[in-house]
Amino acid sequence: EAGVAQSPRYKIIEKRQSVAFWCNPISGHATLYWYQQILGQGPKLLIQFQNNGVVDDSQLPKDRFSAERLKGVDSTLKIQPAKLEDSAVYLCASSTGLSNNEQFFGPGTRLTVL
Amino acid sequence: GQQLNQSPQSMFIQEGEDVSMNCTSSSIFNTWLWYKQDPGEGPVLLIALYKAGELTSNGRLTAQFGITRKDSFLNISASIPSDVGIYFCAGQRSGGSNYKLTFGKGTLLTVNP
Numbered sequence: 001e002a003g004v005a006q007s008p009r010y011k012i013i014e015k016r017q018s019v020a021f022w023c024n025p026i027s028g029h030a031t032l033y034w035y036q037q038i039l040g041q042g043p044k045l046l047i048q049f050q051n052n053g054v055v056d057d058s059q060l061p062k063d064r065f066s067a068e069r070l071k072g073v074d075s076t077l078k079i080q081p082a083k084l085e086d087s088a089v090y091l092c093a094s095s096t097g098l099s100n101n102e103q104f105f106g107p108g109t110r111l112t113v114l
Numbered sequence: 115g116q117q118l119n120q121s122p123q124s125m126f127i128q129e130g131e132d133v134s135m136n137c138t139s140s141s142i143f144n145t146w147l148w149y150k151q152d153p154g155e156g157p158v159l160l161i162a163l164y165k166a167g168e169l170t171s172n173g174r175l176t177a178q179f180g181i182t183r184k185d186s187f188l189n190i191s192a193s194i195p196s197d198v199g200i201y202f203c204a205g206q207r208s209g210g211s212n213y214k215l216t217f218g219k220g221t222l223l224t225v226n227p
Binding site: 004031033040041042043044045048050055056091093095097101102103105106107108 | 120154157214217219
């Protein structure tokens with residue numbers, strides 16, 4: 001079974017530029033998550049989708065971050081404009097959406113903002 | 115936001131030694147999980163704990179869900195070089211369809227062959 005796919009794996013941009021990340025979850029997984037992992041810290045949830053609806057986006061900086069999962073399958077996360085403090089690994093995870101369901105993580109996209 | 119206190123921050127041990135790490139929270143979680151993250155990869159689930167007081171093993175790994183539901187520990191016995199990595203605890207407070215995980219800052223484990 002294929003795992004969670006993310007692209008690109010690495011991205012370097014200058015501050016104030018825009019960037020987008022893509023995630024393709026495990027087939028059949030209803031729930032998709034985006035996490036931000038700053039160096040030396042654990043992942044922090046940015047947004048959770050259940051199918052194409054948002055369940056939790058309380059920690060998403062909505063003035064610059066946006067995410068969508070229009071068809072309930074793959075998802076994109078965008079940052080516009082980027083700040084230096086956005087440098088981090090952005091992890092996508094998916095799960096079946098049932099109770100006690102394991103979240104499977106992708107390899108992440110490492111973003112460096114200069 | 116919610117913080118989990120994970121300790122120690124790092125450990126350097128000899129192959130064959132046992133290691134223990136723990137996690138505490140100021141509030142209650144319904145589920146405690148332990149993940150391992152290798153460089154350039156996402157976290158991988160090692161053990162999930164669903165009941166207060168539960169003690170669960172997975173090979174050389176043993177984890178416990180604290181009675182107060184505010185803490186958990188992970189033990190690794192007879193460490194081997196491939197145990198190297200960053201170990202994260204995570205708490206989950208399930209409500210409806212919200213499965214948000216709150217992670218600790220991680221324990222970096224180095225095993226000297």
